[in-house]
Amino acid sequence: MLRKYRFEILAVVAVLVFCALFLFASSRMGKAEFSGSDTAGSREISEMTGIPEEEYRPLVGQWVPPGPGIESALFALQAAIGGGIVGWVFWYWRGLKAREGS
Amino acid sequence: MEGFLPWQWALLWWLAALPCLALGVYRLERVLSADREALPLLGVTGGFVFILSSLKLPSVTGSSSHPTGTGLSAIAFGPWVTAVIAAIVLLFQALFLAHGGLSTLGANVISMGVAGPLVGYGIYRGLRDTRVSTFVTVFLACIFADLFTYIVTSLQLALAYPAEVGGVTSSLVVFLGIFAITQVPLAILESVILVLVFKYILQLRPGILVRLGVFSEAKIVAAGGDL
Numbered sequence: 001m002l003r004k005y006r007f008e009i010l011a012v013v014a015v016l017v018f019c020a021l022f023l024f025a026s027s028r029m030g031k032a033e034f035s036g037s038d039t040a041g042s043r044e045i046s047e048m049t050g051i052p053e054e055e056y057r058p059l060v061g062q063w064v065p066p067g068p069g070i071e072s073a074l075f076a077l078q079a080a081i082g083g084g085i086v087g088w089v090f091w092y093w094r095g096l097k098a099r100e101g102s
Numbered sequence: 103m104e105g106f107l108p109w110q111w112a113l114l115w116w117l118a119a120l121p122c123l124a125l126g127v128y129r130l131e132r133v134l135s136a137d138r139e140a141l142p143l144l145g146v147t148g149g150f151v152f153i154l155s156s157l158k159l160p161s162v163t164g165s166s167s168h169p170t171g172t173g174l175s176a177i178a179f180g181p182w183v184t185a186v187i188a189a190i191v192l193l194f195q196a197l198f199l200a201h202g203g204l205s206t207l208g209a210n211v212i213s214m215g216v217a218g219p220l221v222g223y224g225i226y227r228g229l230r231d232t233r234v235s236t237f238v239t240v241f242l243a244c245i246f247a248d249l250f251t252y253i254v255t256s257l258q259l260a261l262a263y264p265a266e267v268g269g270v271t272s273s274l275v276v277f278l279g280i281f282a283i284t285q286v287p288l289a290i291l292e293s294v295i296l297v298l299v300f301k302y303i304l305q306l307r308p309g310i311l312v313r314l315g316v317f318s319e320a321k322i323v324a325a326g327g328d329l
Contacts, residue, residue, distance in 0.1 A: 004329065007237070007294075007297055007298045007301050008298065010294055010297075010298075011294050011295055011297075011298050014290065014291050014294040014295075015291065018159075018287060018291050021161075021162055021287060022160050022161075022162075024162075025160070025161070025162045025163075025164060026160070026164075029164045033164075033165075034160040034161075034164060034165060034166045035165055035166065036158065036165060036166055036167065037161075037163070037165045037166065037167040037280050037281050037284045037285075038103040038167075039103070039165070040165050040280045041103055041106075041259065041277065041280050041281065042103040042106060044276060044277070044280060045103075045106050045259070045263055048263055048265065048266075048273065049263065056103075056104075056105035056106050057104075057105045058104040058105040058203040058204075058205060058206075059105070059109055059112060059203070059204075059205035060203060060204040060205045062104065062196065062197070062200055062203050062204065063197070063198070063200065064200040065198070065199060065200060071199060071200075074198045074199050075156045075157075075158070075199065076156070078152055078153075078155075078156040078191070078194060078195070078199075079152065079153045079156040079157065081149075081152055082148075082149040082150060082151070082152025082153035082154075082156070083149065083152075083153055084149075085145045085146075085148070085149035085152070086145065086146050086149035086150065086153070088145070089142040089143075089145045089146050089149070090146070090302065090306065092142060093142065093306040093307050094306060096307075097306055097307075
Protein backbone atom coordinates (compact mmCIF):
# COMPACT_ATOMS: atom_id res chain seq x y z
CA MET A 1 0.00 0.00 0.00
CA LEU A 2 2.70 2.43 1.09
CA ARG A 3 4.89 1.38 -1.80
CA LYS A 4 2.08 1.50 -4.33
CA TYR A 5 1.28 5.10 -3.51
CA ARG A 6 4.82 6.25 -2.74
CA PHE A 7 4.84 8.98 -5.38
CA GLU A 8 1.48 10.34 -4.23
CA ILE A 9 2.76 10.38 -0.63
CA LEU A 10 5.98 12.03 -1.75
CA ALA A 11 4.01 14.73 -3.62
CA VAL A 12 1.82 15.49 -0.58
CA VAL A 13 4.89 15.63 1.69
CA ALA A 14 6.65 17.94 -0.80
CA VAL A 15 3.65 20.30 -0.88
CA LEU A 16 3.46 20.33 2.94
CA VAL A 17 7.20 21.00 3.30
CA PHE A 18 6.87 23.76 0.70
CA CYS A 19 4.06 25.39 2.71
CA ALA A 20 6.05 25.00 5.94
CA LEU A 21 9.07 26.66 4.31
CA PHE A 22 6.85 29.52 3.20
CA LEU A 23 5.43 29.99 6.70
CA PHE A 24 8.93 29.84 8.19
CA ALA A 25 10.32 32.32 5.66
CA SER A 26 7.44 34.75 6.05
CA SER A 27 7.68 34.64 9.86
CA ARG A 28 11.43 35.35 9.76
CA MET A 29 11.18 38.10 7.16
CA GLY A 30 8.57 40.48 8.51
CA LYS A 31 8.70 42.79 5.54
CA ALA A 32 8.90 40.23 2.73
CA GLU A 33 6.15 40.86 0.21
CA PHE A 34 6.80 37.78 -1.92
CA SER A 35 6.70 39.91 -5.00
CA GLY A 36 8.04 38.35 -8.17
CA SER A 37 11.76 37.71 -8.53
CA ASP A 38 11.40 39.67 -11.79
CA THR A 39 10.43 42.71 -9.69
CA ALA A 40 13.59 42.19 -7.61
CA GLY A 41 15.60 41.85 -10.84
CA SER A 42 14.18 45.09 -12.26
CA ARG A 43 15.05 46.94 -9.06
CA GLU A 44 18.58 45.57 -9.20
CA ILE A 45 19.12 46.72 -12.78
CA SER A 46 17.79 50.18 -12.04
CA GLU A 47 20.18 50.40 -9.06
CA MET A 48 23.10 49.27 -11.21
CA THR A 49 22.44 51.73 -14.01
CA GLY A 50 21.01 54.59 -11.96
CA ILE A 51 18.12 54.84 -14.44
CA PRO A 52 14.71 54.77 -12.72
CA GLU A 53 12.64 51.66 -13.39
CA GLU A 54 9.82 53.65 -15.01
CA GLU A 55 12.12 54.72 -17.82
CA TYR A 56 12.53 51.16 -19.06
CA ARG A 57 9.84 50.67 -21.66
CA PRO A 58 9.20 47.60 -23.79
CA LEU A 59 10.40 47.95 -27.41
CA VAL A 60 7.07 46.67 -28.66
CA GLY A 61 4.12 48.31 -26.93
CA GLN A 62 2.01 45.86 -25.00
CA TRP A 63 -1.30 45.51 -23.23
CA VAL A 64 -0.95 45.40 -19.46
CA PRO A 65 -3.69 43.84 -17.31
CA PRO A 66 -5.52 46.76 -15.66
CA GLY A 67 -5.20 45.30 -12.17
CA PRO A 68 -3.79 42.43 -10.09
CA GLY A 69 -7.18 40.74 -9.98
CA ILE A 70 -7.44 40.63 -13.76
CA GLU A 71 -3.84 39.45 -14.01
CA SER A 72 -4.62 36.59 -11.62
CA ALA A 73 -7.75 35.74 -13.58
CA LEU A 74 -5.72 35.47 -16.79
CA PHE A 75 -3.12 33.29 -15.07
CA ALA A 76 -5.98 31.12 -13.85
CA LEU A 77 -7.25 30.95 -17.43
CA GLN A 78 -3.83 29.74 -18.56
CA ALA A 79 -3.85 27.01 -15.89
CA ALA A 80 -7.42 26.09 -16.83
CA ILE A 81 -6.49 25.63 -20.49
CA GLY A 82 -3.66 23.31 -19.46
CA GLY A 83 -5.83 21.48 -16.95
CA GLY A 84 -8.59 21.02 -19.48
CA ILE A 85 -6.27 19.43 -22.01
CA VAL A 86 -4.64 17.18 -19.42
CA GLY A 87 -8.01 16.10 -18.03
CA TRP A 88 -9.35 15.34 -21.48
CA VAL A 89 -6.36 13.18 -22.42
CA PHE A 90 -6.42 11.16 -19.18
CA TRP A 91 -10.15 10.61 -19.63
CA TYR A 92 -9.54 9.47 -23.21
CA TRP A 93 -6.72 7.13 -22.17
CA ARG A 94 -8.79 5.62 -19.38
CA GLY A 95 -11.56 4.95 -21.87
CA LEU A 96 -9.12 3.25 -24.26
CA LYS A 97 -7.70 1.15 -21.47
CA ALA A 98 -11.14 0.08 -20.25
CA ARG A 99 -12.14 -0.96 -23.77
CA GLU A 100 -8.94 -2.90 -24.31
CA GLY A 101 -9.43 -4.62 -20.96
CA SER A 102 -12.96 -5.84 -21.69
CA MET B 103 10.33 43.24 -16.23
CA GLU B 104 9.82 44.25 -19.83
CA GLY B 105 11.98 46.76 -21.58
CA PHE B 106 15.06 45.90 -19.55
CA LEU B 107 16.77 43.88 -22.25
CA PRO B 108 18.60 46.26 -24.63
CA TRP B 109 17.40 45.88 -28.22
CA GLN B 110 20.72 44.47 -29.48
CA TRP B 111 20.42 41.57 -27.05
CA ALA B 112 16.71 41.10 -27.74
CA LEU B 113 17.49 40.82 -31.44
CA LEU B 114 20.38 38.41 -30.86
CA TRP B 115 18.23 36.07 -28.75
CA TRP B 116 15.45 36.24 -31.33
CA LEU B 117 17.92 35.21 -34.03
CA ALA B 118 19.06 32.32 -31.83
CA ALA B 119 15.49 31.26 -31.04
CA LEU B 120 14.11 31.20 -34.60
CA PRO B 121 16.11 28.21 -35.91
CA CYS B 122 15.30 26.28 -32.72
CA LEU B 123 11.59 26.93 -33.28
CA ALA B 124 11.82 25.97 -36.95
CA LEU B 125 13.52 22.69 -36.03
CA GLY B 126 10.87 22.18 -33.34
CA VAL B 127 7.96 22.63 -35.78
CA TYR B 128 9.64 20.21 -38.20
CA ARG B 129 10.18 17.59 -35.46
CA LEU B 130 6.64 18.11 -34.20
CA GLU B 131 5.12 17.46 -37.62
CA ARG B 132 7.18 14.34 -38.03
CA VAL B 133 6.39 12.80 -34.66
CA LEU B 134 2.66 13.63 -34.93
CA SER B 135 2.29 12.11 -38.37
CA ALA B 136 4.29 9.01 -37.41
CA ASP B 137 2.18 8.06 -34.41
CA ARG B 138 -1.42 9.01 -33.68
CA GLU B 139 -0.89 8.50 -29.97
CA ALA B 140 1.83 11.14 -29.83
CA LEU B 141 -0.77 13.94 -29.85
CA PRO B 142 -2.46 13.01 -26.55
CA LEU B 143 0.96 12.63 -24.92
CA LEU B 144 1.92 16.04 -26.25
CA GLY B 145 -1.33 17.34 -24.75
CA VAL B 146 -0.40 16.05 -21.29
CA THR B 147 3.22 17.22 -21.27
CA GLY B 148 2.35 20.56 -22.90
CA GLY B 149 -0.70 20.96 -20.66
CA PHE B 150 1.55 20.76 -17.63
CA VAL B 151 3.80 23.49 -19.02
CA PHE B 152 0.65 25.65 -19.19
CA ILE B 153 -0.43 24.74 -15.65
CA LEU B 154 2.90 24.91 -13.85
CA SER B 155 4.17 28.08 -15.53
CA SER B 156 0.98 29.92 -14.57
CA LEU B 157 1.62 29.40 -10.86
CA LYS B 158 3.41 32.15 -9.02
CA LEU B 159 4.85 30.50 -5.94
CA PRO B 160 6.55 32.09 -2.93
CA SER B 161 10.05 30.99 -2.03
CA VAL B 162 12.48 31.13 0.88
CA THR B 163 14.15 34.25 -0.49
CA GLY B 164 11.07 36.37 0.22
CA SER B 165 10.16 36.73 -3.43
CA SER B 166 8.23 34.45 -5.73
CA SER B 167 8.59 32.94 -9.17
CA HIS B 168 7.07 30.53 -11.69
CA PRO B 169 7.98 26.88 -12.25
CA THR B 170 8.54 26.00 -15.92
CA GLY B 171 7.12 22.48 -16.24
CA THR B 172 9.21 21.77 -19.34
CA GLY B 173 11.13 18.70 -18.13
CA LEU B 174 8.58 16.02 -18.99
CA SER B 175 8.04 17.37 -22.48
CA ALA B 176 11.81 17.47 -23.06
CA ILE B 177 12.05 13.81 -22.09
CA ALA B 178 9.13 12.70 -24.25
CA PHE B 179 9.69 14.85 -27.34
CA GLY B 180 13.14 16.41 -27.02
CA PRO B 181 14.17 20.03 -26.47
CA TRP B 182 13.16 21.42 -29.88
CA VAL B 183 9.50 20.44 -29.67
CA THR B 184 9.54 21.74 -26.10
CA ALA B 185 10.74 25.09 -27.44
CA VAL B 186 7.57 25.32 -29.54
CA ILE B 187 5.35 24.57 -26.52
CA ALA B 188 7.26 27.11 -24.42
CA ALA B 189 6.92 29.70 -27.18
CA ILE B 190 3.11 29.28 -27.18
CA VAL B 191 2.93 29.71 -23.39
CA LEU B 192 5.32 32.67 -23.48
CA LEU B 193 3.31 34.30 -26.26
CA PHE B 194 0.15 33.94 -24.18
CA GLN B 195 1.90 35.55 -21.22
CA ALA B 196 3.39 38.33 -23.36
CA LEU B 197 0.06 39.22 -25.00
CA PHE B 198 -2.32 38.93 -22.06
CA LEU B 199 -0.24 39.21 -18.92
CA ALA B 200 2.56 41.64 -19.77
CA HIS B 201 4.74 38.87 -18.38
CA GLY B 202 7.67 39.08 -20.73
CA GLY B 203 7.09 41.01 -23.93
CA LEU B 204 7.25 40.40 -27.65
CA SER B 205 10.75 41.87 -27.92
CA THR B 206 12.08 39.66 -25.11
CA LEU B 207 10.20 36.61 -26.37
CA GLY B 208 13.32 35.36 -28.17
CA ALA B 209 15.42 35.54 -25.00
CA ASN B 210 12.68 33.81 -23.02
CA VAL B 211 12.25 31.06 -25.61
CA ILE B 212 16.01 30.42 -25.38
CA SER B 213 16.03 30.21 -21.57
CA MET B 214 12.74 28.42 -20.93
CA GLY B 215 12.28 26.54 -24.20
CA VAL B 216 15.78 25.65 -25.31
CA ALA B 217 18.48 25.92 -22.62
CA GLY B 218 16.52 24.40 -19.72
CA PRO B 219 14.99 21.53 -21.72
CA LEU B 220 18.35 20.86 -23.42
CA VAL B 221 20.04 20.34 -20.04
CA GLY B 222 17.11 18.26 -18.76
CA TYR B 223 17.23 16.19 -21.95
CA GLY B 224 21.00 15.75 -21.59
CA ILE B 225 20.60 14.42 -18.05
CA TYR B 226 17.81 12.09 -19.17
CA ARG B 227 19.91 10.76 -22.09
CA GLY B 228 22.86 10.26 -19.78
CA LEU B 229 20.79 8.18 -17.35
CA ARG B 230 18.36 6.49 -19.76
CA ASP B 231 20.45 3.42 -20.49
CA THR B 232 21.93 3.03 -17.02
CA ARG B 233 20.47 1.14 -14.09
CA VAL B 234 19.12 4.33 -12.54
CA SER B 235 15.35 4.08 -12.00
CA THR B 236 13.15 5.75 -14.63
CA PHE B 237 11.45 7.79 -11.90
CA VAL B 238 14.75 9.12 -10.57
CA THR B 239 15.78 9.95 -14.15
CA VAL B 240 12.56 11.91 -14.73
CA PHE B 241 12.94 13.69 -11.39
CA LEU B 242 16.52 14.83 -12.06
CA ALA B 243 15.81 15.88 -15.64
CA CYS B 244 12.83 18.00 -14.53
CA ILE B 245 14.73 19.71 -11.68
CA PHE B 246 17.60 20.74 -13.92
CA ALA B 247 15.35 21.82 -16.80
CA ASP B 248 13.70 24.25 -14.38
CA LEU B 249 16.84 25.44 -12.59
CA PHE B 250 18.89 25.89 -15.72
CA THR B 251 16.17 28.07 -17.26
CA TYR B 252 16.67 30.62 -14.50
CA ILE B 253 20.46 30.25 -14.59
CA VAL B 254 20.30 31.24 -18.26
CA THR B 255 17.92 34.12 -17.50
CA SER B 256 20.49 35.37 -14.98
CA LEU B 257 23.25 34.98 -17.55
CA GLN B 258 21.24 36.87 -20.19
CA LEU B 259 20.75 39.78 -17.81
CA ALA B 260 24.38 39.68 -16.63
CA LEU B 261 25.61 39.84 -20.24
CA ALA B 262 23.39 42.85 -20.89
CA TYR B 263 24.24 44.52 -17.58
CA PRO B 264 27.83 43.75 -16.61
CA ALA B 265 28.76 45.32 -13.25
CA GLU B 266 31.17 48.25 -13.29
CA VAL B 267 33.41 46.36 -10.91
CA GLY B 268 33.81 42.67 -11.71
CA GLY B 269 31.94 42.75 -15.03
CA VAL B 270 29.66 39.94 -16.17
CA THR B 271 30.79 37.49 -13.46
CA SER B 272 29.94 39.81 -10.63
CA SER B 273 26.51 40.73 -11.94
CA LEU B 274 25.85 37.06 -12.75
CA VAL B 275 26.32 36.28 -9.06
CA VAL B 276 23.82 39.03 -8.19
CA PHE B 277 21.20 37.83 -10.70
CA LEU B 278 21.70 34.18 -9.72
CA GLY B 279 21.02 35.23 -6.13
CA ILE B 280 17.73 36.78 -7.25
CA PHE B 281 16.49 34.22 -9.78
CA ALA B 282 18.20 30.87 -9.28
CA ILE B 283 18.12 30.64 -5.46
CA THR B 284 14.43 31.54 -5.44
CA GLN B 285 13.87 28.76 -7.93
CA VAL B 286 15.39 25.84 -5.98
CA PRO B 287 12.35 24.87 -3.84
CA LEU B 288 10.03 25.47 -6.80
CA ALA B 289 12.09 23.19 -9.02
CA ILE B 290 11.96 20.38 -6.45
CA LEU B 291 8.19 20.72 -5.98
CA GLU B 292 7.58 20.84 -9.72
CA SER B 293 9.68 17.74 -10.33
CA VAL B 294 7.89 15.69 -7.66
CA ILE B 295 4.60 16.53 -9.39
CA LEU B 296 5.94 15.70 -12.85
CA VAL B 297 7.20 12.31 -11.59
CA LEU B 298 3.62 11.64 -10.45
CA VAL B 299 2.32 12.61 -13.89
CA PHE B 300 4.90 10.29 -15.46
CA LYS B 301 3.64 7.47 -13.24
CA TYR B 302 0.08 7.98 -14.51
CA ILE B 303 1.20 8.05 -18.15
CA LEU B 304 3.13 4.85 -17.50
CA GLN B 305 0.08 3.18 -15.97
CA LEU B 306 -2.34 4.19 -18.71
CA ARG B 307 -0.27 4.19 -21.94
CA PRO B 308 3.12 2.52 -21.50
CA GLY B 309 3.10 1.60 -25.21
CA ILE B 310 3.53 5.14 -26.49
CA LEU B 311 6.59 5.66 -24.27
CA VAL B 312 8.19 2.55 -25.78
CA ARG B 313 7.27 3.47 -29.38
CA LEU B 314 8.67 6.98 -29.04
CA GLY B 315 11.81 5.43 -27.58
CA VAL B 316 11.50 7.42 -24.36
CA PHE B 317 12.69 4.38 -22.41
CA SER B 318 13.50 0.83 -23.51
CA GLU B 319 10.70 -1.72 -23.27
CA ALA B 320 12.60 -3.56 -20.53
CA LYS B 321 12.80 -0.39 -18.43
CA ILE B 322 9.14 0.49 -18.97
CA VAL B 323 8.08 -3.04 -17.97
CA ALA B 324 10.33 -2.92 -14.93
CA ALA B 325 8.97 0.50 -13.90
CA GLY B 326 5.38 -0.65 -14.47
CA GLY B 327 5.93 -3.77 -12.39
CA ASP B 328 7.34 -1.62 -9.62
CA LEU B 329 4.12 0.36 -9.15
